[in-house]
Amino acid sequence: MAEVFSAQNLWKRFGNVAAVQGVSLNVHSGEVVGLLGPNGAGKTTTLRMLAGILTPTDGQVLIKGMDMRKHALEAKERIGFLSGDTQVYQRLSPREVLLYFGRLYRMEETRLAQRIEQLVQELEMGAFASRLCRTLSSGEKQRANIARAFVHEPDVLILDEPTSSLDVISGQFIVEAIRRERAAGRAIVLSTHIMSEAEYLCDRIYLVHKGKIVGSGTLAGILAHSGCANLTDAFLHYVEHGKQPAASGV
Amino acid sequence: MENSLLLPASSMRPHIIATIFRKEITESLRDRLTVIVVLLLPLLVYPLMLIGMSKLRESQELAQEVRPSQIAVWGAAPADLVGWLKRTNALVLENWTGASESLRAEFEAGKFQPPPAAVMERNGEKTAPPDPLMDAARALVSRRKADAVLIVWPGFEKELVRGGLGRISIYFDSVRPASEKAQERLNEELVQFRKDIVQQRERERGLAEGFSRAVEISSRNIAPASRRTGQVLGVLLPFLVIILSATGSVYAAIDLTAGEKDRGTMQTLMCAPLRTGEIVCGKFLAVWIIGLISALANTGSMAATLTRVVAPTGMLNLSPWTYLWTFAMLLPVTFTISAFFLAVAVLARDAKDAGNFLGPALIILMMPLGAAMTPGVELDAWTSFVPLVNIALLIKALFIAEGRPEYVFLTLVSSAIYAMLALLFAARVFGREQVLLGGKDSVRSIFSIERGRDIVPTPGFALTAFAVIFVVMFYGSLMLENASIIKMMLATQYGFFLLPVLALAAGMKFSSRETFSLRPPHWRGVLAAVLMGLSGWAVIGGVAIRLLPPPDSLVRAMEKILLLGDKPAPLWALWVAVGVTPAICEELLFRGLILSGLRRLGKWPAILLSAFLFALAHSSIYRLLPTLLMGVLLGYIVWRTGSILCSMIVHGLNNGLMATLVHSPNLLQRFHLQDTPYLPWHLTIAATVVLILSLLLLRSVPRSGAETHDARPD
Numbered sequence A: 001m002a003e004v005f006s007a008q009n010l011w012k013r014f015g016n017v018a019a020v021q022g023v024s025l026n027v028h029s030g031e032v033v034g035l036l037g038p039n040g041a042g043k044t045t046t047l048r049m050l051a052g053i054l055t056p057t058d059g060q061v062l063i064k065g066m067d068m069r070k071h072a073l074e075a076k077e078r079i080g081f082l083s084g085d086t087q088v089y090q091r092l093s094p095r096e097v098l099l100y101f102g103r104l105y106r107m108e109e110t111r112l113a114q115r116i117e118q119l120v121q122e123l124e125m126g127a128f129a130s131r132l133c134r135t136l137s138s139g140e141k142q143r144a145n146i147a148r149a150f151v152h153e154p155d156v157l158i159l160d161e162p163t164s165s166l167d168v169i170s171g172q173f174i175v176e177a178i179r180r181e182r183a184a185g186r187a188i189v190l191s192t193h194i195m196s197e198a199e200y201l202c203d204r205i206y207l208v209h210k211g212k213i214v215g216s217g218t219l220a221g222i223l224a225h226s227g228c229a230n231l232t233d234a235f236l237h238y239v240e241h242g243k244q245p246a247a248s249g250v
Numbered sequence B: 001m002e003n004s005l006l007l008p009a010s011s012m013r014p015h016i017i018a019t020i021f022r023k024e025i026t027e028s029l030r031d032r033l034t035v036i037v038v039l040l041l042p043l044l045v046y047p048l049m050l051i052g053m054s055k056l057r058e059s060q061e062l063a064q065e066v067r068p069s070q071i072a073v074w075g076a077a078p079a080d081l082v083g084w085l086k087r088t089n090a091l092v093l094e095n096w097t098g099a100s101e102s103l104r105a106e107f108e109a110g111k112f113q114p115p116p117a118a119v120m121e122r123n124g125e126k127t128a129p130p131d132p133l134m135d136a137a138r139a140l141v142s143r144r145k146a147d148a149v150l151i152v153w154p155g156f157e158k159e160l161v162r163g164g165l166g167r168i169s170i171y172f173d174s175v176r177p178a179s180e181k182a183q184e185r186l187n188e189e190l191v192q193f194r195k196d197i198v199q200q201r202e203r204e205r206g207l208a209e210g211f212s213r214a215v216e217i218s219s220r221n222i223a224p225a226s227r228r229t230g231q232v233l234g235v236l237l238p239f240l241v242i243i244l245s246a247t248g249s250v251y252a253a254i255d256l257t258a259g260e261k262d263r264g265t266m267q268t269l270m271c272a273p274l275r276t277g278e279i280v281c282g283k284f285l286a287v288w289i290i291g292l293i294s295a296l297a298n299t300g301s302m303a304a305t306l307t308r309v310v311a312p313t314g315m316l317n318l319s320p321w322t323y324l325w326t327f328a329m330l331l332p333v334t335f336t337i338s339a340f341f342l343a344v345a346v347l348a349r350d351a352k353d354a355g356n357f358l359g360p361a362l363i364i365l366m367m368p369l370g371a372a373m374t375p376g377v378e379l380d381a382w383t384s385f386v387p388l389v390n391i392a393l394l395i396k397a398l399f400i401a402e403g404r405p406e407y408v409f410l411t412l413v414s415s416a417i418y419a420m421l422a423l424l425f426a427a428r429v430f431g432r433e434q435v436l437l438g439g440k441d442s443v444r445s446i447f448s449i450e451r452g453r454d455i456v457p458t459p460g461f462a463l464t465a466f467a468v469i470f471v472v473m474f475y476g477s478l479m480l481e482n483a484s485i486i487k488m489m490l491a492t493q494y495g496f497f498l499l500p501v502l503a504l505a506a507g508m509k510f511s512s513r514e515t516f517s518l519r520p521p522h523w524r525g526v527l528a529a530v531l532m533g534l535s536g537w538a539v540i541g542g543v544a545i546r547l548l549p550p551p552d553s554l555v556r557a558m559e560k561i562l563l564l565g566d567k568p569a570p571l572w573a574l575w576v577a578v579g580v581t582p583a584i585c586e587e588l589l590f591r592g593l594i595l596s597g598l599r600r601l602g603k604w605p606a607i608l609l610s611a612f613l614f615a616l617a618h619s620s621i622y623r624l625l626p627t628l629l630m631g632v633l634l635g636y637i638v639w640r641t642g643s644i645l646c647s648m649i650v651h652g653l654n655n656g657l658m659a660t661l662v663h664s665p666n667l668l669q670r671f672h673l674q675d676t677p678y679l680p681w682h683l684t685i686a687a688t689v690v691l692i693l694s695l696l697l698l699r700s701v702p703r704s705g706a707e708t709h710d711a712r713p714d
Helices: A043-050 A072-077 A094-104 A109-122 A138-150 A168-183 A195-201 A219-226 A231-241 A245-249 B014-029 B032-066 B079-086 B101-108 B132-142 B156-161 B177-205 B225-256 B258-263 B266-270 B276-313 B320-347 B351-373 B389-399 B405-430 B443-447 B459-479 B485-507 B523-547 B552-562 B571-601 B603-616 B624-641 B644-663 B665-670 B681-699
Strands: A003-014 A017-028 A032-036 A058-063 A079-083 A156-160 A187-192 A204-209 A212-217 B069-074 B091-095 B148-152 B166-172 B215-221
Touching (some): A003 A043, A003 A187, A017 A043, A017 A187, A017 A212, A032 A195, A043 A058, A043 A079, A043 A156, A079 A138, A079 B266, A109 A138, A138 A156, A138 A168, A156 A168, A168 A187, A187 A195, A195 A231, A204 A219, A204 A231, A212 A219, A212 A231, A219 A231, B032 B177, B032 B351, B069 B177, B079 B091, B079 B177, B091 B177, B101 B132, B132 B148, B148 B177, B156 B166, B166 B177, B225 B258, B225 B320, B225 B351, B258 B266, B276 B320, B276 B405, B320 B389, B320 B405, B351 B389, B405 B459, B459 B485, B459 B571, B459 B603, B485 B552, B523 B624, B523 B644, B552 B571, B552 B644, B571 B603, B571 B624, B571 B644, B624 B644, B624 B681, B644 B665
Parallel strands (some): A032 A187, A032 A204, A079 A156, A156 A187, B069 B091, B069 B148, B166 B215
Antiparallel strands (some): A003 A017, A204 A212, B148 B166
């Protein structure tokens, strides 16, 4: 698997507060990488830097070898970003939202129309795709939001707590979509504070605490290295014992 | 939950109500903006507004008091009357100003009759017989050539000598405070003059006091009724129409910025492959269009009401052009206000916050508009550069059928500049990632400038620098209007152009070489510059002056500037002051700081925009086209050669040659230019050939370093 996406020594300071401190990671095509950590660990800030929403105070983000700082527009065209708290435009229908973003991503009109229909079918949006978003349920809105993030067929998907505030059935749409995109060869980075979600979705996991990576590896590797039976205990173990040698692959 | 509203009053629990009240009031008062809006704003607004307006009123009255009234005297005024009127120095008399030869002849032949002694009002204009005397007086006063006309009716002196009744009239315009003041002064002096004669006659003839009349004084208000109604409505309606149009864009500005943050959609836009400027422009256009729709609705409703309800009464009958102009004036107003609101609204964390921000912003907006309502405040050079006030005054001027083209132009130019500043501010705020993500960012950090980050100015920096330099230069020049031309020119060029440009470049640590294109030019570039300098003025002058001929007053003013005064200065001094000085100072600003700042926009947008700003800086509608074309040539030569020296040569030769021509009548005669307002076609064509040669020569100059560095980063 080819490396699609990497971050090297990312720092983000807000005044005197260093929210992210030297985070490095990489993601390959067809791989789901998770950022796992408690609330306030710096996951969202890291993902926002990866998506080009925030500018790193220091460090570099590369997409297919392209420096995001130097080629921001080209890099952003290859990224799809979705977070649990982003919403869709209330006074547009999901179809209109997809059309709007497809055009912002400079998609060719015929291809865009096909892609919209494909997403409407895949995410079972047919019943509500032409209704205004303000009339939709949370789950329906989140499906429209997934479609919005995926519409331009990005190489990299950055998902920030995508299932937060969703019920089990609505969350399942996200899980299925992630698996489908992984199978299509996309590189996916997702953050979560739900250990079980990381266990069943992620190929590799980075454990984040207080703005730093404290451990990383496959689920089996992390468990074996920490000697713990589950990811929650392993996370606490890493936090307690500091960064382990297993994290050197980060 | 129990529905307490259905319970009888006796079952309401006061302590619960008190607890809820306490919590709500505590939370509300902990919101700093609520405290500002509820408490601080009223404490500040009234003193500021009332003190400001009364000070303004006082200064207006003082200005009226100090300024002598210009009186056109039509008719034969006896020497003792002239001496009487001149004794206080408050009246400046000019004989027969504004009266044509034919009017004068008819007047002296006794064709016109004096109005009754009482102040005469005139309402039914359409049915009134034509009165050439009043029309001429009206034209004179409305053009500001005189404040009032004193009409000394035929036989006045003879009547006084024989002890009879001399008739005299004051024609004034009640809409103009200066004219009213002139009427008041004249009336006072004439009453005293009459009293003096009457007392003298009574003494001489032993008559009882009050027996004689001697002089019949009548005042005639020459302002038509529509103008008087226009004065009343012209004060109120601009205020109303601007505020209501502004209100239209408030909600849109909030919805598209803070509303997006509230709804969590701003982030989706930020991760899309978009430039900040694109987001700002897209949103701004939407807010502006909504403001314009509101402006259109306001103007339309106002026009319909005035046409249907007011016009039939004969009080005010405005032409459709007035409404069209009013709407046209709302274009820059809504532009500026929309950009300002957008910038303020995006600072807010959510829609409620934005409402709190924009409430005070609207009040701040109303204050200068209130100043525009003050009687006596008119559109002039000073007020034409005060944002929003200028437009309010211009609409007011349109309502009373005034509005001089030069002030309309200055108002539009200054409004465009303020709108640009507001939009640049909005773009700057949008560039703050913390602000867009709903976080807080201090105002200081929004305005903070990172020195030494760029080697050349950014487009935003260049445009902001131009706007600030231009406004300072404009007001600085006005303050220096009583100084000699040479002092004014040197102060403007060195003080308002060169000094800030050098200070900004040094302060921001820009590269002097890159910012000012300080490179030695190729010899072909120098030759092209010389040819362009010799021919450019002739081509541009030959064509542009034919398209938009300047008025005589401007031609005379330009000649005075080129000669550095009424008497020509030595030729070498003209070349230094009019040729070399602007060539250095203006070039370092326009082809240096500004052109290098705009370079990122690409070759032609940068050259055209810098040329346009160069043209605007000359502050005259008649000079707009020639200076724009010259600006394009100057920008192109710097872009092509990479050296500012070339544009300095062109600029210096251009100005110096024009000054030499004006200075040397012999030269004008040699080229047969003394009797023609335009450059003859054969000279224009010859100059065009030379100019084309210079452009061809420029094409052969090796590509400059500057030209190869016009890549546009994301």
